[in-house]
Amino acid sequence: MVSLFNVPTVIIVGGGASNEVGAQAKRLKSKHVLLVTDTFMVSCGLAGKISDAIKKEGIKVTVFDGVQPDPTDKNVLQGLDVCKKNGCDLIVGLGGGSPMDCAKIISVLTANEPPLSNYAGLNKVPNKGVPTIMISTTAGTGAEVTKAAVISDTERDVKMLIMDVNNTADVALVDYELTMSCPGSLTANVGVDTLVHAVEGYVSKKANAMTDPLALSAIKLVSKYLLKAFKEPSNAEAREGMMMASLQAGMAFANSSVCLVHGMSRPIGALYHVPHGLSNAVLFPAVTEFSIPGATARYATVARTMGYAKESDVDADACKKLVDGLKKLNVDLKIPRLGDVVKVDRAAFDTKVEKMANDGLASGSPNNNPIVPTAQQIIELYHKAW
Ligand SMILES: NC(=O)c1ccc[n+]([C@@H]2O[C@H](COP(=O)([O-])OP(=O)(O)OC[C@H]3O[C@@H](n4cnc5c(N)ncnc54)[C@H](O)[C@@H]3O)[C@@H](O)[C@H]2O)c1
Numbered sequence: 001m002v003s004l005f006n007v008p009t010v011i012i013v014g015g016g017a018s019n020e021v022g023a024q025a026k027r028l029k030s031k032h033v034l035l036v037t038d039t040f041m042v043s044c045g046l047a048g049k050i051s052d053a054i055k056k057e058g059i060k061v062t063v064f065d066g067v068q069p070d071p072t073d074k075n076v077l078q079g080l081d082v083c084k085k086n087g088c089d090l091i092v093g094l095g096g097g098s099p100m101d102c103a104k105i106i107s108v109l110t111a112n113e114p115p116l117s118n119y120a121g122l123n124k125v126p127n128k129g130v131p132t133i134m135i136s137t138t139a140g141t142g143a144e145v146t147k148a149a150v151i152s153d154t155e156r157d158v159k160m161l162i163m164d165v166n167n168t169a170d171v172a173l174v175d176y177e178l179t180m181s182c183p184g185s186l187t188a189n190v191g192v193d194t195l196v197h198a199v200e201g202y203v204s205k206k207a208n209a210m211t212d213p214l215a216l217s218a219i220k221l222v223s224k225y226l227l228k229a230f231k232e233p234s235n236a237e238a239r240e241g242m243m244m245a246s247l248q249a250g251m252a253f254a255n256s257s258v259c260l261v262h263g264m265s266r267p268i269g270a271l272y273h274v275p276h277g278l279s280n281a282v283l284f285p286a287v288t289e290f291s292i293p294g295a296t297a298r299y300a301t302v303a304r305t306m307g308y309a310k311e312s313d314v315d316a317d318a319c320k321k322l323v324d325g326l327k328k329l330n331v332d333l334k335i336p337r338l339g340d341v342v343k344v345d346r347a348a349f350d351t352k353v354e355k356m357a358n359d360g361l362a363s364g365s366p367n368n369n370p371i372v373p374t375a376q377q378i379i380e381l382y383h384k385a386w
């Protein structure tokens with residue numbers, strides 16, 4: 001099998017890495033940066049700090065802070081307008097996955113005519129836009145290193161997945177110190193997102209020799225540090241470990257694909273505005289149990305890597321321990337059930353579940369799952385997670 005591996009040309013990792021933003025903007029010969037972020041990043045002062053670091057190099061900065069969590073096509077078009085009006089030649093994305101995805105897609109639209117829906121799917125972006133630098137403040141989506149972005153289509157109520165090498169940042173600045181302020185629920189949600197990226201990246205039909213070591217290393221780091229970061233928010237070692245896990249998982253899944261958890265999770269986000277990591281977390285144990293027969297040896301390796309199973313356990317026992325371990329992890333991270341997070345009653349949910357199953361399948365991610373489900377099996381899995 002031939003496999004393709006895309007990551008940013010420059011990845012700078014470690015405490016203080018975000019201070020490199022000015023030097024990197026200068027290296028990319030920018031005269032005017034568009035800083036794409038959200039209102040929290042402005043109010044906590046981080047956007048100002050990053051702007052100052054860029055301005056120090058004699059480069060102008062315009063801030064666009066109109067990104068909402070789970071960004072929409074409208075956020076992207078507003079940002080694009082600001083970019084064009086100010087003649088910006090470089091885009092810096094600052095924040096969690098939402099500002100970074102929005103920043104990456106504003107760049108895409110500087111060189112590809114709207115509508116954005118033309119570019120949804122795999123390898124559909126013909127031209128590379130203005131260069132981008134991504135600075136992540138959560139650990140994390142891995143969006144700083146992936147060629148993916150998820151943008152909500154407000155007309156059709158679906159989350160569009162845009163996957164293309166022309167959607168990869170030029171520079172990723174991976175600075176765990178920026179994650180120290182994440183509250184517990186955010187740490188838990190994005191941390192499980194990282195774990196799902198790593199596990200799905202490892203069991204995907206497109207997993208390969210380039211992605212496997214990154215995925216397994218990320219799984220190990222999450223096992224060691226996620227609960228610690230959740231319980232001890234100021235534990236720098238745990239934050240650094242989770243940031244590395246997020247980075248490695250991002251490099252893995254973007255080059256081997258996410259699978260059924262993500263396929264089923266996006267429709268929940270699109271319809272009920274549940275945070276992405278949380279909608280992954282509520283589905284993860286049930287989808288893992290369903291998928292195990294398609295990749296038993298790989299899931300057993302995941303169980304052993306996480307420390308849920310012993311080396312001496314046979315694969316079937318290890319897989320059972322994995323499902324039990326993931327259920328307990330959700331409890332330990334105070335992650336509720338699907339029924340609690342969508343905040344509608346079961347009858348109302350059931351009127352939407354068929355659309356959700358079909359949208360999930362249409363995204364393409366379930367095709368890479370160890371077992372490719374039917375729409376009916378997806379509906380049953382939503383019910384199981386309820
Ligand atoms: N492009 C990719 O490869 C990829 C992968 C996974 C998920 N995603 C997308 O990323 C988005 C989710 O991103 P996310 O989970 O990082 O959250 P987010 O960017 O939506 O942020 C959630 C909230 O956390 C706040 N926040 C961010 N950093 C903080 C910090 N350091 N301290 C305190 N608060 C902070 C934000 O201001 C916001 O209010 C979804 O839209 C999802 O679809 C993209």
Ligand SMILES: [Fe+2]
Pocket residue numbers: 141193197262276280
């Ligand atoms: Fe994700």
